[in-house]
Amino acid sequence: MLKKKSFKGILMLSMLAVLLFAAACGNNANGGNTNNETGNATNSTTNAPTEETVKLSGEVKVDGSSTVFPLTEAAAEEFNKEHPDVRVPVGVSGTGGGFKQFCAGELAIADASRPIKDEEAAVCKEAGIEYTELSVAFDGLSVVVSKENDFVDHLTVEELNKIFMTGSTVKTWKDVRDTWPAENILFFSPGADSGTYDYFNEAILDKAGIRNDTAITFSEDDNALVQGVSGSKYGIGYFGFAYYEENQDKLKVVPVDSGTGAITPTYDTIKDGSYAPLSRPLFIYVSNKELERPEVKEFVKYYINNIGPLAGEVGYVALPDEQYATEAAKIQ
Incomplete structure (x- = not known):
């Protein structure tokens, strides 16, 4: 009798242990799922691209007026401090030489110490080059x-x-x-x-x-x-x-x-x-197609928003603030 009772007791204890173990496993499984879901959510948030983490790269090619060159060079140098992976080479082939390249689709921006001529505008139109004219400073020849x-x-x-x-x-x-x-x-x-x-x-x-x-x-x-x-x-x-x-x-x-x-x-x-x-405005001409490239658009925005203070540093006269606001609106 004692052996039978002992066997039954041992059997019941074994069954109880199995039940407790199963319950514990179930709780751990649920907890694991919760942790994984939280972890996945955290990773998803961390990996999502933000404006701060997007890095600009590429090239913004500029050429044209030797008079406008110091302005564009100054803007390019300052812009490059914030966007070191964007190259902004600035050439000095003269206003006319710049427009020749610009209307041939070779430039993102043409520096100009005068407005574009009718015949130059006609060449651009024939080539399908649409552009935006932006005033950047005053000069006194x-x-x-x-x-x-x-x-x-x-x-x-x-x-x-x-x-x-x-x-x-x-x-x-x-x-x-x-x-x-x-x-x-x-x-x-x-x-x-x-x-x-x-x-x-x-x-x-x-x-x-x-x-x-x-x-x-x-x-x-x-x-x-x-x-x-x-x-x-x-x-x-x-x-x-x-x-x-x-x-x-x-x-x-x-x-x-x-x-x-x-x-x-x-x-x-x-x-x-x-x-x-002999007082005159100075310009940059920006290809509208090139403006669709983020590095070009960001450079042009930076140029207009910052060239006022830079103009005095390189020997030119800034436009009134309200005119810079008008020029900035053209980019949008």
Whole structure:
């Protein structure tokens, strides 16, 4: 009897242990599922792409005006600090050279120191290149002579016309003003592909064209013009205000009289337009197709939103804040 009872007791204890073990396994299984679901949710949240984790890369190719070059270069350098994987090479082939590449679909952005010409716009249209024009800053085209020149105090528009117009017979400074020395003038000018050339030709020469003889040196490189004028006591040239600002230790800027008195280019006279007729807006032209690329759109947005403060740093005059807001709206 004792053996039977002991066997039954052992059997019942065994069955109870099995039941307890099964219950424990069931609870662990449910707990495991809960943990896995939580883990999956956590991983899903962690791996989801966010705006902060998206990195831009690629290339934003720019070329064109040597005058606009310092602005675009400054914007590119600052942009690259935030987006180091985006390359923004900036060329200097002149406004006309930039538009040729732009309308051939070779550029994302064309730098321009004048508005696009009708014939250039027609080439772009024929090629299916749609674009957005954005104003970025003001410039005052500056007439300069060597620091050693101690007699030129100002020039009138008529005298500038006489000096630079095609077919001019002016050879010496005395030919310009009787009281000046009979020393041969060396002339320096941006090349025909430059927007600065076009602007000077229009504003000063009424589109008559710039003289082209052995006494004049043309260059698309404004730094070469700076060197030419600064190294020639009797030289004269013209280029963007920023290049004068950068080299005022060796150049003398010439006030220009357009009929209301001689005005020197400064930040204030350029911005308020009193430095006439040589105050001008500067532009970038952006391909609308290229704007669909995120790296291009972000660069252009950065450019417009930040170029105001940068303009003064590189020798140009910022647009009013409300105009930058208008330009930014065009990008959207």
